[in-house]
Amino acid sequence: MPSDKLSTKQRAALFALLAEAREVSNTELKEHFGFALDGKDRQKLNDLKLVESHKEGRPYVHELTDAGWRWCHDEFFGEPPAGSGTLTRATYGVLALFGRYMDGSGMSLADIHAASGDGAARQDNADAGVGKVAKLDGDVEVGVVTAYRALAGEPGEFVKLSALRGRLAGVSRADADAALATMYRARRINLIPQSDQLSLTDEDRESALRIGGEQKHLISIER
Numbered sequence: 001m002p003s004d005k006l007s008t009k010q011r012a013a014l015f016a017l018l019a020e021a022r023e024v025s026n027t028e029l030k031e032h033f034g035f036a037l038d039g040k041d042r043q044k045l046n047d048l049k050l051v052e053s054h055k056e057g058r059p060y061v062h063e064l065t066d067a068g069w070r071w072c073h074d075e076f077f078g079e080p081p082a083g084s085g086t087l088t089r090a091t092y093g094v095l096a097l098f099g100r101y102m103d104g105s106g107m108s109l110a111d112i113h114a115a116s117g118d119g120a121a122r123q124d125n126a127d128a129g130v131g132k133v134a135k136l137d138g139d140v141e142v143g144v145v146t147a148y149r150a151l152a153g154e155p156g157e158f159v160k161l162s163a164l165r166g167r168l169a170g171v172s173r174a175d176a177d178a179a180l181a182t183m184y185r186a187r188r189i190n191l192i193p194q195s196d197q198l199s200l201t202d203e204d205r206e207s208a209l210r211i212g213g214e215q216k217h218l219i220s221i222e223r
Contacts, residue, residue, distance in 0.1 A: 008088075010045055011081075013037045017051065017064045018072040018109065021174045026059040037062055066165075066173050066206045073109055073210065076102065103213050108177050140179040143168050144189070148221050158192065158218040162207035180209055180219070191216035 006014075016033045017024055026036035037045070037053070038060065045051040050068040053060050064072070076099030080092040102108065147167035151159040161180075168176050183189045191209060194200055194217040208215040 006044075006081075007041065009035060010041050011075075013041065013045065013062070014050060014064065014068060014072055015075075017062060017068065021064075021172075023061050023063045025056065025061045029062075036060075064173075069109065069173050070206055076109075102210075108181055108210060109174075140168070140171055140175050141183055141188075143171060144176070144179055144183065145221060148189075148219060152220070156220050156222050158190075158220045160204060160207070161191075161209060161217055161219055162201070162203045164219055165207050177209055181211055184211060184216075188221070190220045190222075192218050192220075194218060 012033070012035065013029070016029060020028075020032075026038060030036050036059075037051070042051070042053055042060065042062070045068075046053055048067075049065055050071055051062050052065055053062045055061070075092075076095045078092070078095075080089045084092070102112075144164065147164045148159065150167060151163055165173075165176060180189070180191065184191050191211065193214055194204065200217065204217055205215075208217050210216070
């Protein structure tokens, strides 16, 4: 989705939620970033399925969807919106710098969060006592293997990442991406693009993992 289809506040909300990589309340958005996501801005991001919002008590709570993560990722490789001021243009210059680094290193946005540990630590604090669905066996990598074995007819068979993600109940997109990237670099899994790009569904595209400079849609595990 082109950046110029969204207002400055809507884009700021997406980047703020990217920075936090968890559910964030309007109270926290005001405290940390100086604004709340409400009214028409919230409704538009919800309608575009970039952000999921719900009420916890009085304030709304927001979180990026998979499509929202993809939008943010694409902005690291995009151009500033038409008519942008000097600060926005400079900011997109910085985003492009990080985009080139991710492209060259094969890292994803989830890898950066995992490396910093900051988002994970805040998520652990936010989840304490909430009673959300636990990550499979407390280990996302174990969950990936378990999900793959349930989908594949035999070891080494390629299955869709979109199908695998559907079986990772309770695992955030950031945690799943970080685990997949780690396993791929350690050569414990194989990830490849779908050769027939025309056969990809919207879910397939949103579930893809960008690594090594290309979008990966299929996963296999030899054993």
